[in-house]
Amino acid sequence: MRRWLPAMMMVASAYRCSSTVVATRRMLLERALVTTLIPVGGAQAVVEERSVTDEIETVFSGDVGLELSVTEFARVTLGGLASKRIAIRRVLPGSAAEKAGLRAGWILVSANGVSLEGRTIEDVARTIGAAARPLRLVTRDPEAFNRQLLPGGRMEAVTSVLADYDGERQILAVDRLKVPEICTQGAVLGDLLEVRFEGRLEDGRLFDGSAITFQGGTSVPGRAGDSSLYFVLGQQPLGQFPTAWDPALAGACVGEVRRVRVPPVIGFQDKGSPRRGVPPFATLYYTLELLSINGVALPR
16 A cells, blocks of 8 residues: 655664643644735735634643654655655553543654754753743644545645744645546555646746746746656656645545745755846745646546
8 A cells, every 4th residue: 555655764772751741732723814915917906814724732731741752754755855864663551642632653843932843862852851840742644634635625725834944934835726527546655647737926927837828829848748647746857846845735536726935945045046047045835736647637
């Protein structure tokens, strides 16, 4: 059975945070009605949308009850970026963490607003242990992002915080603009996908896309002049296609249209793309239509 997301590989040592109880609380962090500017057909549209993140906040008034480990994500997690994070190796039986529903494999994000990413496992354990109570511990379920994008998943925008870059949080967001009536079998890793797409900057300027004909008859050729292109989900050579397409298209059905907000860290970063008119640190917006999966163009 193929997985929606690549498996995680546990690396190096484990580290224990002490156990026991008291009051806990868990909540899925939602951005309630966030106002954003979305490029649409060369212009900007102001939309209010509800987005659901893969981050979970738990409040501890005492000890936590976790064993930690270093987790390395396979490169296709972000379509080409290997990354290491401090993760939960084991939730101790009877602990406050177990009662709050925390699970092995979840990533530690912050403690009382202090980032835990990019730090050593010993430093993370010390920070959690020394933090003032109540402790607000934010974790990330690494599979929640793609679960929300499976057939039958949410229609709200789904977001995942990737990392800090140039002092700012880097948020990948996927919005399902159109879902066919028949949508029970979505794309999985290893599928050959045919897509039609356009890429725009935050001000609406077109910088990449399939062959497009604008009102008035003006045409813009796509890559190699094609009206669509093919790539294998999760197995694209690094740099050949946008990195964000792998996580953004996992679970998509034939005929589905998704809009992807790509942060600079998995876009053109600090270099931009002068040839395409993309400035450094640009946020990119791709609109992707899935035309076929493994040569089958009928929704399933």
